[in-house]
Amino acid sequence: MVAHVGITSLSSSIACMSRPRRFSFIKPKPLAMATMHDDPIREWVLSEGKATQITRISSIGGGCINLSNRYDTDAGSFFVKTNRSIGPSMFEGEALGLDAMYKTGSIRVPKPFKVGVLPTGGSYIIMEFIEFGSSRGNxxxxxxxxxxxxxxxxxxxxxxxxxxxxxxxxxxxxxxxxxxxxxxxxxxxxxxxxxxxxxxxxxxxxxxxxxxxxxxxxxxxxxxxxxxxxxxxxxxxxxxxxxxxxxxxxxxxxxxxxxxxxxxxxxxxxx
Structure with a gap:
């Protein structure tokens, strides 16, 4: 069984005192109907992300703080976490931490790409999607x-x-x-x-x-x-x-x- 980096805010699982719940995935409106203006995640993926089309957006299970999705595109996959009520400061701290660890060139971490504000409120972070193995490794x-x-x-x-x-x-x-x-x-x-x-x-x-x-x-x-x-x-x-x-x-x-x-x-x- 393959796990994914999209297990959201794993550090929150202990705080929740329960097994990570699976988020129900609400089918989004057709991608053709989403405009670049009202979807900053899509805008980044189709510009700085070097993709020309998003082929699939799938929900990934997580903790009790953020929602997470995998964006599959013709330029590869991206992992996106969103929070509809918390501003970008939480994700900015996460991105700076990931970037600091990434720059050491030592252990592998998801490379952060973008942190931003959602037009309907809340914030998001886009990062590298890493396909996990079946164990925690060596x-x-x-x-x-x-x-x-x-x-x-x-x-x-x-x-x-x-x-x-x-x-x-x-x-x-x-x-x-x-x-x-x-x-x-x-x-x-x-x-x-x-x-x-x-x-x-x-x-x-x-x-x-x-x-x-x-x-x-x-x-x-x-x-x-x-x-x-x-x-x-x-x-x-x-x-x-x-x-x-x-x-x-x-x-x-x-x-x-x-x-x-x-x-x-x-x-x-x-x-």
Whole structure:
């Protein structure tokens, strides 16, 4: 059985606490009736996408945040995610993360092409369509490719990222910070603790977390900490392989952080 990169926002599946649902596909109006003006996705595909015709648009199953479609054309296939209620900032963060990982020339990721606004509200992202294999592939190869990405993806700006992004639908703050302990304390643990306190109204976890943050320093004494590029949301649902068995990662929440945090990455959706 062949899976596809069109499994939308796989990072949202845990947040949904259910198996990814299949979206019903509403048959679109005939392509001849869609104008370039009212369909920016079609406009891009038939111009910058180098296609002369779209032969099929098919819905692909996904999570609970975005809708996804595969656009088959005479110039190849494209993967498109749309959200009818959220502006382009979420997809811009995803595209910048994919682009940063893609430029390391290490592990395979879907190449992002275009982020834009839908005329009826919401936003979209167009990216490379990758046909998945039947498994997550060779895990040793995955580890080596990730190590190559972390080695190649460096930042002179410190710890953080070019924009804030999201884990599922939870905001992730990426303000550039020169000190890693400060970055992780304020923008990762601290921010999640605030969300948890706001959501549940229990200050116990928050207070314990504050004590942890104040005492993290000694754990990293005499340790060289350099910012390297992380996927940021690397759980099993965001790992696959292409049809040749090469590892593929997708749906990132990228930032530059200490490589010691690779095993735990970002604490997910406490709120």
């Amino acid at each position: 895990q040793s190869a995955l580890g080596r490719k990730l190590a190559e990405m972390h080695k190649a993806g460096k930042s002179e700006k410190g710890f953080g990222f070019y924009v804030d992004n999201t884990i599922g639908s939870t905001p992730q703050i990426n303000t550039w910070t020169s000190d890693w302990i400060q970055f992780y304390g304020e923008h990762r643990l601290g921010y999640q603790l605030k969300l948890a306190r706001k959501q549940y109204g229990d200050s116990t976890i928050y207070e314990r977390g504050q004590r942890l943050m104040k005492n993290m320093g000694p754990l990293f004494e005499d340790v060289l900490i350099e910012p390297c590029l992380l996927h940021g949301d690397l759980w099993s649902g965001n790992i696959s392989s292409d049809k040749n068995g090469e590892p593929v990662i997708l749906d990132p929440a990228c930032y530059f952080s200490d490589y010691y945090m690779l095993a735990t990455e970002q604490p997910r959706n406490l709120a």
